[in-house]
Amino acid sequence: MEAMKLLHLKPNSLLPFTIFSIKRSSSFLPKPSILSLFCSTQTQTKTQTFSYGPSLHKGKIAPETPFQTQNPITHQPEVGEDNNPLFDEQKFTRVFHLAALRVPANDCFALENGLRGHLLNWPRVKNIARVPGDEIEEEMMTFFDKRKDGEENNEEENEEFESLVLYREKLAKEFNYRGFVKFKNLAKISRPGKRKKKKKNGDGEMKGNERKECCLVEVLEEEEEDEMKGLLGEEFKGGRKWKGSTRLLLLDERYGDKGFEELPQAIKAVFVGETIENRSSTIELVRCKLTLFYDYWQMNEILETMLPEGMIIPSAFETVGHIAHLNLKDEHLPYKNVIAKVVLDKNKPKIQTVVNKIDVIQNDYRTMQLEVLAGNHSLVTTVVENGLRFRVDLAKVYWNSRLATERLRLLSGFNRNDVICDVFSGVGPIAVSAAKIVKRVYANDLNPFAVEYLERNSVLNKLEKKIKVFNMDGRRFINAMFSSEKAHSITHVVMNLPNDAAEFLDAFRGVYRNQPRDKEFNFPMIHVYGFSKARDPEFDFHERIRIALQEVAVNVDMRRVRLVAPGKYMLCASFILPKSVAFAECSLNV
Numbered sequence: 001m002e003a004m005k006l007l008h009l010k011p012n013s014l015l016p017f018t019i020f021s022i023k024r025s026s027s028f029l030p031k032p033s034i035l036s037l038f039c040s041t042q043t044q045t046k047t048q049t050f051s052y053g054p055s056l057h058k059g060k061i062a063p064e065t066p067f068q069t070q071n072p073i074t075h076q077p078e079v080g081e082d083n084n085p086l087f088d089e090q091k092f093t094r095v096f097h098l099a100a101l102r103v104p105a106n107d108c109f110a111l112e113n114g115l116r117g118h119l120l121n122w123p124r125v126k127n128i129a130r131v132p133g134d135e136i137e138e139e140m141m142t143f144f145d146k147r148k149d150g151e152e153n154n155e156e157e158n159e160e161f162e163s164l165v166l167y168r169e170k171l172a173k174e175f176n177y178r179g180f181v182k183f184k185n186l187a188k189i190s191r192p193g194k195r196k197k198k199k200k201n202g203d204g205e206m207k208g209n210e211r212k213e214c215c216l217v218e219v220l221e222e223e224e225e226d227e228m229k230g231l232l233g234e235e236f237k238g239g240r241k242w243k244g245s246t247r248l249l250l251l252d253e254r255y256g257d258k259g260f261e262e263l264p265q266a267i268k269a270v271f272v273g274e275t276i277e278n279r280s281s282t283i284e285l286v287r288c289k290l291t292l293f294y295d296y297w298q299m300n301e302i303l304e305t306m307l308p309e310g311m312i313i314p315s316a317f318e319t320v321g322h323i324a325h326l327n328l329k330d331e332h333l334p335y336k337n338v339i340a341k342v343v344l345d346k347n348k349p350k351i352q353t354v355v356n357k358i359d360v361i362q363n364d365y366r367t368m369q370l371e372v373l374a375g376n377h378s379l380v381t382t383v384v385e386n387g388l389r390f391r392v393d394l395a396k397v398y399w400n401s402r403l404a405t406e407r408l409r410l411l412s413g414f415n416r417n418d419v420i421c422d423v424f425s426g427v428g429p430i431a432v433s434a435a436k437i438v439k440r441v442y443a444n445d446l447n448p449f450a451v452e453y454l455e456r457n458s459v460l461n462k463l464e465k466k467i468k469v470f471n472m473d474g475r476r477f478i479n480a481m482f483s484s485e486k487a488h489s490i491t492h493v494v495m496n497l498p499n500d501a502a503e504f505l506d507a508f509r510g511v512y513r514n515q516p517r518d519k520e521f522n523f524p525m526i527h528v529y530g531f532s533k534a535r536d537p538e539f540d541f542h543e544r545i546r547i548a549l550q551e552v553a554v555n556v557d558m559r560r561v562r563l564v565a566p567g568k569y570m571l572c573a574s575f576i577l578p579k580s581v582a583f584a585e586c587s588l589n590v
């Protein structure tokens with residue numbers, strides 16, 4: 001039996017925990033089929049020319065569930081529609097054999113600096129591994145040594161004190177309150193730890209915001225490992241082992257199977273230096289197993305092994321609050337549940353629900369037909385945009401986070417004297433944000449659910465006093481606004497319904513026709529959004545605006561907002577309502 005110490009490695013917090021990365025080329029690596037990945041158990045992945053870094057095509061596939069090599073935080077397997085687990089996460093466990101230097105804790109940073117280039121440099125694996133329970137302070141060590149050396153001749157107790165942690169715990173229990181406080185070391189252990197205790201919910205599952213261990217280092221103790229004997233050669237043997245706190249410096253994967261003689265000079269020099277200083281054996285060369293669990297691998301690494309050869313790995317999704325919104329291609333649909341589970345697993349806790357868009361947006365309210373593929377089924381979420389909070393129900397209202405930058409640009413043109421009229425306001429990303437800046441906002445939407453959320457969002461952001469909400473057709477709304485006294489104050493009109501907004505511009509024809517011409521009028525700036533697939537999108541959109549306004553010359557400031565599909569642009573045209581349009585005789589029948 002191998003004697004092992006379990007060391008838990010936390011993901012390196014300095015390294016960004018990126019979810020998506022570009023599909024790595026693994027052309028020279030054999031790609032296991034989806035079947036082989038689900039069915040094989042013990043086989044080693046095929047040998048290959050040396051490729052650097054961790055990979056699911058490298059290392060050993062872990063043998064079936066020996067307790068100590070499994071991830072201590074076990075997952076409840078997700079189930080598919082037929083109630084079968086979607087896939088076995090254990091099949092993504094990979095074991096790598098490495099060499100490491102076990103060094104006194106105080107020396108580890110100096111040694112780490114000196115050994116740069118020879119240490120393991122894998123993402124999310126720290127090359128300095130801590131040994132839990134091996135934080136031994138000098139005073140404690142002396143005390144422990146004394147007991148071991150027979151000053152306290154209780155055999156039974158000494159056995160019990162094999163573990164220093166247990167020993168400290170026992171001492172802590174035995175001390176009365178006063179003695180406890182006086183004894184510095186025990187007082188230290190009595191303090192509540194800085195780390196928050198892991199809480200479990202009723203089902204014993206991890207709570208969303210807790211980080212799981214993604215890898216584990218097990219030291220193969222030299223004395224009990226035959227292969228380890230003589231690893232360092234005779235000259236480095238026989239010294240007293242370091243009994244204080246230690247750290248492991250994980251060596252580069254290239255040295256995993258090398259004997260001492262084969263190690264580079266820089267590493268050997270560490271031992272030679274020690275021998276000269278007559279401090280032999282405070283540093284040990286040990287073999288260890290690094291196990292990387294399902295949680296270690298990134299989404300694309302997992303999917304690359306599960307999707308058929310040549311299939312594009314879905315590499316992006318939109319997020320709306322806690323919802324990840326996929327846009328899967330037809331070829332992905334047979335794997336939609338597997339893809340969704342991986343997206344969910346790799347993006348928890350931020351993502352709690354994964355949905356796929358079923359159809360292109362067709363309805364009046366611009367809502368999407370969504371299929372929930374993984375996670376909880378709630379499509380009501382909160383989005384934070386420009387420092388404001390918006391409640392949205394994706395099943396009932398429109399929301400597009402991709403327009404956040406455009407909304408910011410639009411808002412940058414408003415000031416505190418402005419009065420805004422938002423004709424197609426949805427749940428209020430423009431209207432509510434504008435209310436923070438301007439004097440007054442009139443916001444309208446045809447969708448009663450959008451209006452309900454707009455009202456809630458006004459209150460949520462404490463801006464309800466500045467926003468007046470309407471629920472009517474856009475054309476009627478324009479007419480109602482401009483035939484009332486409000487018309488004199490409105491400085492900007494926003495029309496964000498890119499499919500049809502241009503065609504609503506006819507509503508402005510004759511809005512002031514009944515007003516005396518000598519009166520002072522406000523001619524608001526109109527910002528209208530539209531799509532165009534034309535070769536010259538600006539010209540095309542300008543034409544649509546001119547036709548709707550029935551005006552030959554309109555001075556329009558046009559800009560491309562974004563490319564929404566190949567060859568299809570979203571545009572924003574801004575222009576001042578022409579006087580000739582506002583006073584036109586023909587009017588709209590609303």
Ligand SMILES: C[S@@+](CC[C@H](N)C(=O)[O-])C[C@H]1O[C@@H](n2cnc3c(N)ncnc32)[C@H](O)[C@@H]1O
Pocket residue numbers: 364365366398399400403423424425426427428429430444445446447450472473474475496497498
């Ligand atoms: C593209 S969304 C834009 C919503 C919002 N401005 C935003 O940026 O999220 C268009 C909105 O127009 C609303 N809408 C569609 N037809 C309408 C009409 N005839 N009159 C008023 N609103 C309408 C839809 O319900 C939807 O909320």
